[in-house]
Amino acid sequence: MVAVTIAVDMMGGDGEAASLETLTRGVAIAARAQPAARFLLHGAAAELEAALAAEKDLAGRAEIRDAPGVVSMDDKPGEILRNSAGTSMAAALDSVAAGAARAAVSCGNTGALMALSVLKLKRLDGVIRPAIAVLWPSVTPGKQSVVLDVGADVRLEPRNLCQFAAMGASFAQIGLGVSYPRVGLLNIGSEHHKGKSQLQDASAMISEAAIGQDFDYVGFIEANEIPMDAVDVVVTDGFTGNVALKAAEGTARLIKTWMKASFQSSPLARAGGLLAAGALREMSSNLDPGKGNGGVFLGLSGLVVKSHGSVDAKGFAAAVGLAAQVAEDQLIERLAESLQMDRVA
Amino acid sequence: MVAVTIAVDMMGGDGEAASLETLTRGVAIAARAQPAARFLLHGAAAELEAALAAEKDLAGRAEIRDAPGVVSMDDKPGEILRNSAGTSMAAALDSVAAGAARAAVSCGNTGALMALSVLKLKRLDGVIRPAIAVLWPSVTPGKQSVVLDVGADVRLEPRNLCQFAAMGASFAQIGLGVSYPRVGLLNIGSEHHKGKSQLQDASAMISEAAIGQDFDYVGFIEANEIPMDAVDVVVTDGFTGNVALKAAEGTARLIKTWMKASFQSSPLARAGGLLAAGALREMSSNLDPGKGNGGVFLGLSGLVVKSHGSVDAKGFAAAVGLAAQVAEDQLIERLAESLQMDRVA
Numbered sequence: 001m002v003a004v005t006i007a008v009d010m011m012g013g014d015g016e017a018a019s020l021e022t023l024t025r026g027v028a029i030a031a032r033a034q035p036a037a038r039f040l041l042h043g044a045a046a047e048l049e050a051a052l053a054a055e056k057d058l059a060g061r062a063e064i065r066d067a068p069g070v071v072s073m074d075d076k077p078g079e080i081l082r083n084s085a086g087t088s089m090a091a092a093l094d095s096v097a098a099g100a101a102r103a104a105v106s107c108g109n110t111g112a113l114m115a116l117s118v119l120k121l122k123r124l125d126g127v128i129r130p131a132i133a134v135l136w137p138s139v140t141p142g143k144q145s146v147v148l149d150v151g152a153d154v155r156l157e158p159r160n161l162c163q164f165a166a167m168g169a170s171f172a173q174i175g176l177g178v179s180y181p182r183v184g185l186l187n188i189g190s191e192h193h194k195g196k197s198q199l200q201d202a203s204a205m206i207s208e209a210a211i212g213q214d215f216d217y218v219g220f221i222e223a224n225e226i227p228m229d230a231v232d233v234v235v236t237d238g239f240t241g242n243v244a245l246k247a248a249e250g251t252a253r254l255i256k257t258w259m260k261a262s263f264q265s266s267p268l269a270r271a272g273g274l275l276a277a278g279a280l281r282e283m284s285s286n287l288d289p290g291k292g293n294g295g296v297f298l299g300l301s302g303l304v305v306k307s308h309g310s311v312d313a314k315g316f317a318a319a320v321g322l323a324a325q326v327a328e329d330q331l332i333e334r335l336a337e338s339l340q341m342d343r344v345a
Numbered sequence: 346m347v348a349v350t351i352a353v354d355m356m357g358g359d360g361e362a363a364s365l366e367t368l369t370r371g372v373a374i375a376a377r378a379q380p381a382a383r384f385l386l387h388g389a390a391a392e393l394e395a396a397l398a399a400e401k402d403l404a405g406r407a408e409i410r411d412a413p414g415v416v417s418m419d420d421k422p423g424e425i426l427r428n429s430a431g432t433s434m435a436a437a438l439d440s441v442a443a444g445a446a447r448a449a450v451s452c453g454n455t456g457a458l459m460a461l462s463v464l465k466l467k468r469l470d471g472v473i474r475p476a477i478a479v480l481w482p483s484v485t486p487g488k489q490s491v492v493l494d495v496g497a498d499v500r501l502e503p504r505n506l507c508q509f510a511a512m513g514a515s516f517a518q519i520g521l522g523v524s525y526p527r528v529g530l531l532n533i534g535s536e537h538h539k540g541k542s543q544l545q546d547a548s549a550m551i552s553e554a555a556i557g558q559d560f561d562y563v564g565f566i567e568a569n570e571i572p573m574d575a576v577d578v579v580v581t582d583g584f585t586g587n588v589a590l591k592a593a594e595g596t597a598r599l600i601k602t603w604m605k606a607s608f609q610s611s612p613l614a615r616a617g618g619l620l621a622a623g624a625l626r627e628m629s630s631n632l633d634p635g636k637g638n639g640g641v642f643l644g645l646s647g648l649v650v651k652s653h654g655s656v657d658a659k660g661f662a663a664a665v666g667l668a669a670q671v672a673e674d675q676l677i678e679r680l681a682e683s684l685q686m687d688r689v690a
Contacts, residue, residue: 111534111539137599138599139598139599139602139603141606151533154533154540154541186588188496188499188583188584188587188588188591189456194456195499195584196499196584222591223587223588223589223590223591223592223594223595224591224592224594224595224598225595226592226595227595227596227598227599228595228598228599238533239533239540239541239585240584240585240588242533242568243531243533243568243585243588243589243592244568244588244589244592245568245592246533246567246568246569247568247569247571247588247589247590247592247593247596248592248593248595248596249568249569250568250569250570250571250572250573250593251572251592251593251596251597251600252596252600253484253569253572253573254482254483254484254572254573255596255597255600257484258484261486268620269620271617271620272616272617272618272619272620273617274617275613275614275616275617275620
């Protein structure tokens with residue numbers, strides 16, 4: 001039974017992004033799945049009250065924290081740091097920093113959320129750069145792999161990648177229950193001479209760091225192998241990881257569009273589509289690594305989960321559920337311990 | 346009527362890659378689609394003769410050129426340059442260099458094929474780095490976009506990206522018939538401050554270069570937008586482009602696996618799958634931007650098309666067909682002219 005309190009930024013999206021009603025519905029879905037969890041909802045109080053009234057699963061389990069300011073998707077991180085007071089995003093992070101909640105969930109501007117998270121929650125001792133980790137779906141039923149960084153830091157630095165390997169391995173152990181994770185470094189060929197020199201340096205560093213640690217470094221892997229259950233952790237820089245994630249997202253959307261068109265292409269196909277609809281819906285909901293659950297910020301002293309900007313209620317529920325589960329598993333506390341041990345060793 | 350001669354490397358793959366029989370079947374499929382095209386098949390003569398005997402569509406239209414050496418998938422480009430004599434890959438390129446064929450097609454080692462192509466065919470005047478361009482499928486029926494570079498050069502240099510924009514625009518005009526192509530630069534956000542400084546420099550350069558040219562530079566786009574018909578040309582460095590392509594390939598394979606499983610999940614779903622099988626097969630054959638047709642080398646004085654290492658007969662036929670079509674359209678000659686005009690301008 002997951003009995004944690006989750007701080008939710010209810011106004012993270014803007015423009016074409018998820019509405020406050022959608023997010024409230026998402027929290028309600030998460031609440032049904034986690035009957036002992038509680039929620040602090042940050043946003044404009046009047047709108048939140050109206051949305052909450054429609055969700056009886058949240059009765060008595062959600063408190064409203066008035067924070068009517070909205071961080072725009074276009075704001076630069078620097079501007080946001082200066083102007084964050086009163087925004088729903090900053091307030092949700094403050095709730096975690098103050099100990100009122102165990103994790104924050106937001107579908108807002110990623111750069112802003114990371115900058116504010118570093119400001120308000122601080123890095124764990126020894127962490128150079130925090131990373132954003134996502135769980136990527138796999139061809140093996142029930143399996144997922146951790147991919148990081150998918151967008152926190154665009155620089156390609158061997159020592160950062162080496163730390164991502166350790167953090168990703170801890171996440172796979174704690175979050176996915178893989179006792180001895182296989183770790184791969186994303187490159188454009190598995191041969192050791194391929195790719196960029198920084199990747200070759202990083203590979204040597206991770207190889208050395210893996211000695212005596214509880215993960216297995218398998219070397220380079222290519223992006224097509226990410227869903228093939230080749231490794232449990234895929235290490236990459238935030239630029240490359242973000243491109244891989246978005247390319248996968250675009251492909252999933254392309255295929256959904258084609259599938260719809262295929263099932264309209266003839267009476268037989270239409271009948272087939274109707275018969276198979278349940279199975280296809282199930283599949284479709286697992287399609288997208290970016291929207292499926294959310295990105296977990298690793299390397300901070302508090303837990304933050306970034307949900308997709310144009311998420312639907314079910315996807316937001318998955319992000320909230322992931323935050324609750326990972327908080328219950330004490331990911332941050334155990335990650336801090338494991339990083340501490342690395343430093344002492 | 347496409348009446349060109351295509352040089353084919355029939356032994357480009359190795360290990361788990363496409364067999365000589367598969368490639369021969371692919372050439373035969375292409376031959377049926379292009380009844381005036383002719384083929385020079387490079388490889389071990391005895392094996393090729395046996396494979397050819399089974400393909401009556403190739404009778405009288407394919408000549409065998411004995412070149413029994415195989416370039417391995419693991420060979421480094423440098424080693425290959427020294428040891429390429431007698432390989433089917435080198436022989437196919439020699440046929441183009443000697444004017445016996447208008448294009449070469451290979452499914453071999455990409456790095457080796459590019460290194461040998463530069464050696465044997467030379468760069469076009471003014472070209473700094475050749476690029477590999479692929480046609481990426483789109484949600485808009487019948488449309489595709491050009492994505493380059495997907496693996497020729499891992500460096501991220503603004504002047505290369507600027508030249509890729511011009512070459513990609515020419516390819517979209519000549520190969521796809523788009524008179525005024527929209528060109529985008531791949532980044533991890535569409536806001537101008539996002540991503541890497543080299544991308545911001547490249548964006549400024551392309552923006553300036555587009556003035557008075559016959560393409561429209563639309564700025565940054567994200568990888569999820571590639572199949573969304575947002576642009577006709579996506580410019581990126583070879584590392585990032587390769588990761589995007591492979592991530593799309595992996596996602597397509599993941600979804601195919603899931604679709605198969607979905608259609609086995611219940612008797613109703615199975616019946617649905619049978620009814621919809623034709624539509625799904627059609628869709629599935631268009632799924633994969635990497636396997637669908639092949640990568641076109643741009644910036645050399647001869648035409649080379651790289652097919653996927655583990656291609657099937659239909660995919661290889663698509664690559665051979667693309668080579669024939671693009672050769673007939675005089676892509677290289679017109680690209681050379683357009684680059685020449687840029688230099689004079």
